[in-house]
Amino acid sequence: MAEMKVTPWEVTGEVDYDKLRRDFGLDRIDQPLLDRMKKHTGELHYLLRRGIFYAHRDLGWLLDEYEKGNKFFLYTGRGPSGNTHLGHLIPWTFTKWLQDKFKTELWFQITDDEKFLFKDGMSLEDSHSYAIENALDIIALGFDPKRTKIFIDTDYSKTMYPHAVRVAKHITFSTAKAVFGFTNETNIGSIFYTSMQAVPAFLPSVLAKRNIPCLIPLAVDQDPHFRVARDVMPKLGYYKPAIMHSKFMPGLGPGGKMSASDPNSTIYTTDTPDVVKAKIQRAFTGQQPTRELQKKLGGNPDICSICQFYRFFFEQDDKKLEKIFESERDGSLLAGEHKADLTERANKFLAEHQKKREKARSQLDKFLLRD
Amino acid sequence: MAEMKVTPWEVTGEVDYDKLRRDFGLDRIDQPLLDRMKKHTGELHYLLRRGIFYAHRDLGWLLDEYEKGNKFFLYTGRGPSGNTHLGHLIPWTFTKWLQDKFKTELWFQITDDEKFLFKDGMSLEDSHSYAIENALDIIALGFDPKRTKIFIDTDYSKTMYPHAVRVAKHITFSTAKAVFGFTNETNIGSIFYTSMQAVPAFLPSVLAKRNIPCLIPLAVDQDPHFRVARDVMPKLGYYKPAIMHSKFMPGLGPGGKMSASDPNSTIYTTDTPDVVKAKIQRAFTGQQPTRELQKKLGGNPDICSICQFYRFFFEQDDKKLEKIFESERDGSLLAGEHKADLTERANKFLAEHQKKREKARSQLDKFLLRD
Numbered sequence: 001m002a003e004m005k006v007t008p009w010e011v012t013g014e015v016d017y018d019k020l021r022r023d024f025g026l027d028r029i030d031q032p033l034l035d036r037m038k039k040h041t042g043e044l045h046y047l048l049r050r051g052i053f054y055a056h057r058d059l060g061w062l063l064d065e066y067e068k069g070n071k072f073f074l075y076t077g078r079g080p081s082g083n084t085h086l087g088h089l090i091p092w093t094f095t096k097w098l099q100d101k102f103k104t105e106l107w108f109q110i111t112d113d114e115k116f117l118f119k120d121g122m123s124l125e126d127s128h129s130y131a132i133e134n135a136l137d138i139i140a141l142g143f144d145p146k147r148t149k150i151f152i153d154t155d156y157s158k159t160m161y162p163h164a165v166r167v168a169k170h171i172t173f174s175t176a177k178a179v180f181g182f183t184n185e186t187n188i189g190s191i192f193y194t195s196m197q198a199v200p201a202f203l204p205s206v207l208a209k210r211n212i213p214c215l216i217p218l219a220v221d222q223d224p225h226f227r228v229a230r231d232v233m234p235k236l237g238y239y240k241p242a243i244m245h246s247k248f249m250p251g252l253g254p255g256g257k258m259s260a261s262d263p264n265s266t267i268y269t270t271d272t273p274d275v276v277k278a279k280i281q282r283a284f285t286g287q288q289p290t291r292e293l294q295k296k297l298g299g300n301p302d303i304c305s306i307c308q309f310y311r312f313f314f315e316q317d318d319k320k321l322e323k324i325f326e327s328e329r330d331g332s333l334l335a336g337e338h339k340a341d342l343t344e345r346a347n348k349f350l351a352e353h354q355k356k357r358e359k360a361r362s363q364l365d366k367f368l369l370r371d
Numbered sequence: 372m373a374e375m376k377v378t379p380w381e382v383t384g385e386v387d388y389d390k391l392r393r394d395f396g397l398d399r400i401d402q403p404l405l406d407r408m409k410k411h412t413g414e415l416h417y418l419l420r421r422g423i424f425y426a427h428r429d430l431g432w433l434l435d436e437y438e439k440g441n442k443f444f445l446y447t448g449r450g451p452s453g454n455t456h457l458g459h460l461i462p463w464t465f466t467k468w469l470q471d472k473f474k475t476e477l478w479f480q481i482t483d484d485e486k487f488l489f490k491d492g493m494s495l496e497d498s499h500s501y502a503i504e505n506a507l508d509i510i511a512l513g514f515d516p517k518r519t520k521i522f523i524d525t526d527y528s529k530t531m532y533p534h535a536v537r538v539a540k541h542i543t544f545s546t547a548k549a550v551f552g553f554t555n556e557t558n559i560g561s562i563f564y565t566s567m568q569a570v571p572a573f574l575p576s577v578l579a580k581r582n583i584p585c586l587i588p589l590a591v592d593q594d595p596h597f598r599v600a601r602d603v604m605p606k607l608g609y610y611k612p613a614i615m616h617s618k619f620m621p622g623l624g625p626g627g628k629m630s631a632s633d634p635n636s637t638i639y640t641t642d643t644p645d646v647v648k649a650k651i652q653r654a655f656t657g658q659q660p661t662r663e664l665q666k667k668l669g670g671n672p673d674i675c676s677i678c679q680f681y682r683f684f685f686e687q688d689d690k691k692l693e694k695i696f697e698s699e700r701d702g703s704l705l706a707g708e709h710k711a712d713l714t715e716r717a718n719k720f721l722a723e724h725q726k727k728r729e730k731a732r733s734q735l736d737k738f739l740l741r742d
Binding site: 113116124154155156157158161162164165166167168169170171172174175176177182183184185186187188189191192194195298337371 | 484487488495524526527528531533534535536537538539540541542543544545547548553554555556557558559560561562563565566742
């Protein structure tokens with residue numbers, strides 16, 4: 001297996017989440033912290049129960065402030081490099097749960113500038129049109145329109161750019177190079193970009209003219225941006241944002257992160273039932289080479305992509321999930337049936353989601369901030 | 372004398388304009404080109420006759436296009452690091468003359484982001500408020516309101532930022548480092564900034580949806596920005612801008628460029644008559660140590676700051692200028708009288724300018740582009 005490499009733009013090799021947590025300097029979301037969350041939310045989201053949101057920065061501080069009556073806002077984002085896939089929905093559905101439980105504002109950034117700057121061959125028109133398409137998926141998840149602001153960087157740059165330069169003045173090339181691995185050949189837009197991603201962490205405080213705590217749920221690869229931002233924000237007079245980090249949803253292939261660069265192992269929210277069926281048919285289960293051997297020896301749910309799809313997304317009931325895992329382990333559930341079940345479940349979800357997604361077109365104006 | 376160093380943010384040492392022209396790879400504005408200009412303008416501006424606008428890029432091409440009916444627009448700018456001084460007015464009055472003669476649009480950029488990013492201790496609020504003050508001086512010069520658009524970067528960043536990232540994607544840190552002398556300690560906003568300065572050179576083409584030639588009159592220290600921009604613009608499908616380069620107006624001290632970092636040798640457009648009088652009183656003339664010696668040996672107009680003030684700004688009639696120079700050379704004009712004359716002339720100009728400047732406050736909305 002290739003050596004692990006995790007940056008906001010590239011994840012390769014097998015991810016050792018515990019090593020990553022230590023490398024990035026994150027704290028574990030441990031049982032006392034989970035218990036404390038539960039006091040406020042009544043129940044725990046399945047992504048917390050299963051350790052998929054597994055690390056944090058300053059979550060304890062955020063809850064201290066909350067308990068003192070100093071309510072936070074949520075900030076998360078999307079880099080619109082293509083269509084939305086199921087892996088993207090993980091931090092978003094978790095964010096929605098937080099919004100519902102804590103009744104908070106959510107600022108949702110869509111970074112068309114970033115994807116244009118970092119991807120060869122991507123035009124700004126393309127990344128902007130993906131941004132709109134991605135916004136439909138966000139809205140389809142049912143965020144509260146009164147509490148949710150979605151903004152595409154280039155449509156909101158009159159508001160954002162002046163604050164981004166305030167951030168940028170405090171970040172040297174040296175720092176950007178060390179944190180993001182930039183070289184002399186990196187373009188100057190990419191070098192600047194992290195300043196734009198920092199802005200939503202304090203923009204609500206600017207607009208409200210008072211300091212509001214911020215909680216950022218994100219996939220762990222995005223942490224480096226906020227490691228830098230957290231150093232800068234006190235210099236501008238704002239709180240450091242708190243962060244909750246999730247693991248990556250695996251794809252349908254063996255190992256790794258669901259990734260747009262391998263479309264066959266990725267399920268997009270816009271895939272048709274036939275396409276979903278075909279992709280799941282080819283999925284990696286790690287089952288034994290024959291039915292007989294599988295029945296005798298059983299499989300391993302930890303490496304079976306079908307099991308992991310249930311764990312990350314399609315089965316939120318822990319008991320039902322354990323039953324699926326058990327039938328994989330004991331060899332009673334063969335690959336064909338396993339895949340057919342997931343196909344049905346996935347297509348049911350997608351039919352519903354796609355309906356909401358189309359309805360969302362007429363709601364864009366209600367959600368999108370534009371200068 | 373210290374070694375010459377000329378960057379958009381620092382000019383030190385004695386400037387050898389011919390060496391600078393060769394180092395930057397500029398062409399001389401020679402007699403055939405002047406004759407060609409004259410065909411269109413009827414007369415030549417004193418800054419051209421006196422070789423103060425002395426170098427160019429692609430001016431011949433620009434006139435070719437003009438003669439084919441492909442009219443250009445003008446673009447110049449101001450970095451609002453403080454109040455406007457007389458040296459700033461040099462390229463602006465020349466730009467106004469070009470606008471009058473060629474009846475062209477002018478796009479006037481005021482770079483509050485730049486001055487904030489490059490100056491320690493300068494806040495964005497400060498550079499923005501200098502930007503407004505500087506705009507008053509620009510308007511006071513009498514630019515045609517129908518053909519002139521003035522814009523402050525942070526007020527116009529919804530329009531500019533998306534185009535700036537288009538530019539930025541084509542510039543590596545390596546290039547920025549080589550051209551501007553950046554180091555690992557340079558902040559990432561400063562590194563990005565040149566992209567913002569490139570935008571107005573093609574923005575009118577974007578908005579008109581057709582390619583329009585651009586002419587940029589500027590002080591020669593700004594050339595590096597456009598050396599980079601000229602490499603990028605054909606990659607975006609636009610013409611390379613043509614450029615005309617001026618020398619720096621000297622200050623009231625011996626040698627050098629009028630500079631805000633030496634306020635006593637700098638005359639601001641907002642200086643009161645008393646302040647102007649006091650500053651000119653202390654000016655360097657290079658005259659002989661006594662009246663008697665001056666009368667006998669005479670002085671040197673080339674190093675006399677008073678003579679140079681007439682040459683750059685206050686005496687546009689060549690014959691009258693020659694008379695002043697001659698009386699300096701032959702020792703007939705002593706420093707006291709010389710300074711009193713200039714004080715009178717400067718205060719007359721400033722009284723008039725300050726009146727127009729105050730009137731300009733009510734015209735800001737007519738000139739300023741805001742998103």
